[in-house]
Amino acid sequence: MERSEALLLYQDVFQSDPNPACAFDINHAIVAFNQAFSDEFFRVYGHRAQPGETFPALFLPDQGEIIAGYLDRALAGEAFTITERFGHPDFASPMWEIFYNPLRAGNGEIIGAVQHGVDITEQVNAEEQLASAQEALRQAQKMEAVGQLTGGLAHDFNNLLTGMMGNLELLQARIARGRLDDIDRFINAAQGAGRRAASLTQRLLAFSRRQTLDPxxxxxxxxxxxxxxxxxxxxxxxxxxxxxxxxxxxxxxxxxxxxxxxxxxxxxxxxxxxxxxxxxxxxxxxxxxxxxxxxxxxxxxxxxxxxxxxxxxxxxxxxxxxRAFEPFxxxxxxxxxxxxxxxxxxxxxxxxxxxxxxxxxxxxxxxxxxxxxxxLGDAEETEADETALTVAGATGQTILVVDDEATIRHLIDEVLDEAGYTVIGAADGAAGIKVLQSGARIELLITDVGLPNGMNGRQVADAARILRPGLKVLFITGYAENAAVGNGHLEAGMELLTKPFSMEALAAKVGEMMEGNCR
Structure with missing residues (x-):
């Protein structure tokens, strides 16, 4: 009699609640529910629940197993809340926040479980809409930043290109007329614009965290x-x-x-x-x-x-x-x-x-x-003599240059040829490997890091050192392929030179490596 009175009391309380509430016995059978529960269950499953029905059996099979697990947790004495979507696809599938509690008799014995649900579909939808609006705002801000970046970049580069092209055009016109006086002024102005363009590119790479670092x-x-x-x-x-x-x-x-x-x-x-x-x-x-x-x-x-x-x-x-860190x-x-x-x-x-x-x-x-x-470690000691190195009297040493840009290969060829080196050029990694597999004598490999046709410069260098252990390697790169070159941790006999570099810097670096002064 005590158990029935307790359940009737719970049923009276349930009826005053506008949210679905239901009580179950230890066998998962429905013993009491309020009108809100009856109406909501009918809305989402098309069935009017009745006392005595086994509650998990009223759901789709996969949902029924989940509900049974929740009821068992409550019958074991646990009070908890779950947020999940339940319903029949032919009717409705709202998002529910459901509270489970054990139902106890006067002596504390667990005689069942109570389920109290709140339909939070509107709240979830509002949160999803807010998240979508925030993402759209972030995308708009990104596009604004990209527009600001590209606009500033185009403005600065157009100025620099005008300086380079205009001075070279005037230089060409003067040479064509045989006027060689004061031509250094135009050359210096074009070179100055080029250096500023290189500096601008380096700053952009730094901003985007794509610069090639040599830590x-x-x-x-x-x-x-x-x-x-x-x-x-x-x-x-x-x-x-x-x-x-x-x-x-x-x-x-x-x-x-x-x-x-x-x-x-x-x-x-x-x-x-x-x-x-x-x-x-x-x-x-x-x-x-x-x-x-x-x-x-x-x-x-x-x-x-x-x-x-x-x-x-x-x-x-x-x-x-x-806004201080925004580009431009x-x-x-x-x-x-x-x-x-x-x-x-x-x-x-x-x-x-x-x-x-x-x-x-x-x-x-x-x-x-x-x-x-x-x-964690000591700083590297630097050489006291900071005098610029020059390439001195190379005696026919051979250098392999791997770069897909023909203009760069020809520039390097010209500089090193004048210094007395023999230069062999290759347009990609596969061509470079063929040279290394031949009987040609190679003292130094100069390779771009970003190469076409599936093999990057680091892979070329690794293959080269298998074929020729201890071969010196100079990486040249215009982009931050840091992972490819070891994230700044190069092996002994390997060095890095970042594009754009001056021909004087290239000659000095090659001279340093040929003299055995590389790390």
Missing amino acids: KPTDVNRLITGMEDMLRRTVGGASHIEIVGAGGLWTANIDAGQLENALLNLCINARDAMPDGGRITIETANKWLDDRTGKERDLSPGQYLSICVTDTGSGMSAETIA YTTKPIGQGTGLGLSMIYGFARQSGGQVRIYSEIGEGTTVCVYLPRH
Whole structure:
């Protein structure tokens, strides 16, 4: 009698609930339900449930097994909530949030289970619509960024191409008329435009984290100290530079040249923020980031070193900080900045496993901090003699050049031929391997990393070293195939030269490798 009274009481409570509610005995049979349950079950299954029916048997077979499992959990004493879609495909399949609880007698004995459901279909649909709208917004923002990027890129490259083409056209016209006086002016102007185009491309690759990095264990304090004179000359006498290097600063495994470019850009930005002069402080520090701090900086927990550049200038608004890393975004007057400096620094830091953060307030100056992961080991020693290398009297040594761009092969051929080398050219990896399989004497392999026809430069180099163990290899690349060249970890006797490079740099690198000075 006590059990029946309890179930009747539950039935009365159920009837006042606008959401479906149902009670079951220990055998999964329906013992009580409210009107909302009866109406909803009929809506989604076309059947009016009756007391005494085994509830899981009323569902489709695959759904019935799931329902039985939920009831067994509740009958074992567990209270829980599930979110799932239930219904018959011929009627309706709403999304339900269903609460399960054990049903107990007065003495605490479990005598059944209670199921209480809420139709959350509208809520789920609204969330899906919101997510879809947010994704559409993100895509629109991406397209806006792409438009801004391509517009800025086209503007800058059109200017540079005009400078190159115009000067070469005037040079050609003067030579045709036999006027050879003052032609160096046109050559220098065309070369200058070419160098600026190369710099722009490098900055774009840095922004997109696609630049070819050549990381080495680096003493960052020593690198900054070595740049001090250049930085002072660059920012001018109105801006005072102070360097505060942390004692015991950890080593960073980075591309030192790219870090130098980043620091130079940060100091130029700091100078421009202080038109009446001021103080620039470059400070290094060791940082150990825990989970919370790492999340704040979007970095994995661990050991990092920071390089922070602080100025006493005009500062940035929150809106400017939010857009500072966008390509071609700049607050400087037209013609006084490409808007790629900070985006390049951000790309370099992220590609190196680090991060960049800006801390600023209007009128209070700006601090830009570059975080780089610690390298467990000592920095590499650099040669004291920084004199440029020249190619001296090659004695018929043979170099194999593999590059699919005929113009580049011919340029390299011309430079190395004048230096006394014998050059063999190949347009792809397969052709290069055939040369290596022949009896030709080869002292050095120069190969592009990105090659057509299924074999990249690293694969050519690996095959070459199987055929000729210890063969020296110089990789040349205009794109960041970092995985192909070992992510900056090249084997002994391998070097990397990034396009576009000067012919003087190529000759120096080849001379260095031929003399046995490569790592």
